[in-house]
Amino acid sequence: MRISDLSEATGVPVATVKYYLRERLLHPGEVVSRTQARYDASHVERLTLVRALTEVGGLSLATARRVLAAIEEPDLSPLDAMAVAQRSLLGEPDAPPEDAGPSCDAAGPPDSRSRRFVAGRGWQVHPGDPVLDQLDAAWEACDRAGLGLDEERMARYADAAEQIGRTDVESVPRTSPQAAVRQVVLGTVLIDPVLVALRRLAQQHVAVSTGSSSRSGMLGP
Template sequence: MRMSGLAEATGVPVATLKYYLREGLLHAGRATSRTQAEYDNSHVERVRLVRALTEVGGLSLATVGRVLAVIEEPNLERTEVLGAAQRSLLGVDRVAIPPRDVEEPWAQSRTHAWLAGRGWLVDPRDPVVEDLDRAWSACDAAGIGLDEARMDAYADAAEQIAVIDVDSVPPEPQAAVRQVVLGTVLVDPVLAALRRLAQQHTAVSREVSAQG
């Protein structure tokens, strides 16, 4: 198909498709002349993936570019999958973790103490731990009442989700990193929507039970 056909198949304007090509988000088509090229289903799938990552996942085009680069990395080992996925989403070449012999004031934070008590096998210097610390502090500031017991209950549910996630990861490294990255970005909105629907269901069910 020509560029116009690709635009029709994906619902993305020609100007946007040309921008994707210039930025490397879309691979080049098969040249048929100096100014024309043919595109196939792989281009349709790529455009739909870019749209999903931006519109559903909420990623910037720059982050999408990093994600696509990681997915297409030919020499990625399976042991590097989680790190590569995290780096692509954080927008860094590597996760910045300070050496262990430096002073570690973060070790006294509420989140680190909770993680240690929980016994989770995570690196306490992981940037995601800092994200959790900030989010928990914001909940405290808002008076939501997110104490350790409630956090434990959330963590129990999160572990069940994590088991489903990890069990879904295929053994081949390239497929694995695609699953991890895209699963993280695109399934997060699914989980958020399910939580809200479950809240509605639970509230209504309890009200019905009370009336009965």
């Protein structure tokens, strides 16, 4: 398989494939001569994955590279892989510039609303986990925006999240560790957009079926 075939098989322009090769998002093909390298199914798969992570998952190329590296790491338990994936994802959405929070003195606040909330639910998570900081930031942003996101509503969301988390974990294949890691990492990234879409649709359904609309129906598409 030549580079043009690879391009055709995936729908990614040749120039972009070359760029990905340069940026080490795609492993080099087997060099046949100075002007030819052979690509195979592994390249097609990888390329598809890169596009899925960036286009659907919304990751930057740098983040996608980290996530792919986590998948290919050979000696990693699924739990560790999940940690790596979650950490990789946090590298990019925002560089929290410690703006208005009066509690951000030390590098890691030992106690915060999120930590208390999570502990109160009996969830066992690492107290130093950056996801907790992310939750703090998001929760505070909701407060500042005037959304009434109180503990009760949070608890309902957490119930739903727990259900989702259970489904996530249950669907991890127990065949090979490799497959498990793959599922965990990709599931973390690629299922998010699915859940976001489902939430939007559920909102519509609930709003329509309970007659919350004050006057008109949906706007035409």
